[in-house]
Amino acid sequence: MYEYVCQECGQGTVREKTVRSYKTKIKGYPFVVREATIGVCDKCQAEHFAAQETKRWEELFYQSLVKDKLFLLPEDIQRVRKALGLSMEDFALLIGCTRQSLYNWEKDDRTHPQSRIADLLIKLVEKSHSEGNVDVIGFLVKETEKVGISLHVAEQPKVMSGIQEQVIQTYIDARGRVAKAYDDYADSQAPVSRAMELLITEAVKSRASEVHLEPQKDRLIVRFRIEDILHDVMSLPLSVAPPLVSRIKILANMNVADSHYPQHGQINFKAEEEKIDIRVVTSSAKYGERVGLHLLSESFPSPALGEHMKISRRSR
Numbered sequence: 001m002y003e004y005v006c007q008e009c010g011q012g013t014v015r016e017k018t019v020r021s022y023k024t025k026i027k028g029y030p031f032v033v034r035e036a037t038i039g040v041c042d043k044c045q046a047e048h049f050a051a052q053e054t055k056r057w058e059e060l061f062y063q064s065l066v067k068d069k070l071f072l073l074p075e076d077i078q079r080v081r082k083a084l085g086l087s088m089e090d091f092a093l094l095i096g097c098t099r100q101s102l103y104n105w106e107k108d109d110r111t112h113p114q115s116r117i118a119d120l121l122i123k124l125v126e127k128s129h130s131e132g133n134v135d136v137i138g139f140l141v142k143e144t145e146k147v148g149i150s151l152h153v154a155e156q157p158k159v160m161s162g163i164q165e166q167v168i169q170t171y172i173d174a175r176g177r178v179a180k181a182y183d184d185y186a187d188s189q190a191p192v193s194r195a196m197e198l199l200i201t202e203a204v205k206s207r208a209s210e211v212h213l214e215p216q217k218d219r220l221i222v223r224f225r226i227e228d229i230l231h232d233v234m235s236l237p238l239s240v241a242p243p244l245v246s247r248i249k250i251l252a253n254m255n256v257a258d259s260h261y262p263q264h265g266q267i268n269f270k271a272e273e274e275k276i277d278i279r280v281v282t283s284s285a286k287y288g289e290r291v292g293l294h295l296l297s298e299s300f301p302s303p304a305l306g307e308h309m310k311i312s313r314r315s316r
């Protein structure tokens with residue numbers, strides 16, 4: 001309960017009051033708060049609002065949009081993103097939000113839904129993806145009606161087709177750029193990922209139970225543990241260590257940026273029918289990060305199977 005001198009009239013006292021079905025506007029949209037707490041001056045009747053309380057109303061507003069299905073649900077956002085074939089990161093780039101925001105919106109038990117503007121943009125992307133040309137203004141007017149505002153656009157402006165074209169062109173450009181960036185990234189990773197595959201294939205062929213990557217002063221030493229004995233099997237230029245280690249960490253869902261603290265991860269390695277669990281352990285050492293790969297398999301595939309091996313990133 002609060003009580004203070006009214007700043008409007010300077011005479012009355014503002015007292016806390018609970019109002020049922022309080023009509024207000026949230027971000028300009030009409031909204032009724034079932035039970036609102038406001039401050040009212042006993043002299044001039046001016047209403048006062050606590051920041052904490054208006055923030056709660058805003059949350060209620062967004063919740064009501066979700067409840068009334070006016071907002072895309074987590075699975076809807078995921079569906080749109082997947083239809084475009086974009087990763088969370090690339091979709092975030094496309095619609096101009098952060099990866100973290102998108103991650104939160106796509107969570108089944110999300111606590112905050114997307115903003116209205118992000119919701120509209122994703123809906124627009126979805127519509128343009130499924131229908132091609134979109135009457136953007138018509139679409140936005142309809143969406144606005146859903147939250148209780150009716151707008152009259154005087155005339156279907158001639159410029160609209162121009163706007164549509166622009167929006168769609170921008171969208172296609174962005175998609176193209178994202179796809180190109182992704183290809184470039186995949187290309188840059190190709191030699192490293194092949195090296196990684198060869199290494200594991202070699203280890204499996206040798207029936208090794210462990211692979212160790214140990215950076216020395218000027219070489220990266222690769223050791224296999226075969227029947228409990230560690231063998232030096234490769235000596236590589238030290239320059240291959242950072243990309244190789246990063247690649248392994250990405251595959252194992254580890255934090256690539258952190259090379260200081262020991263990390264644990266897992267990679268699922270597929271060989272036709274055979275699945276091999278690779279437990280990954282990293283630790284920092286004098287000349288760089290050391291990596292230990294523990295290959296776990298009940299029965300190792302026959303050496304010939306090694307030719308068909310593919311590494312797949314473990315799904316989160």
Ligand SMILES: [Zn+2]
Binds near residue numbers: 011012044
């Ligand atoms: Zn007053």
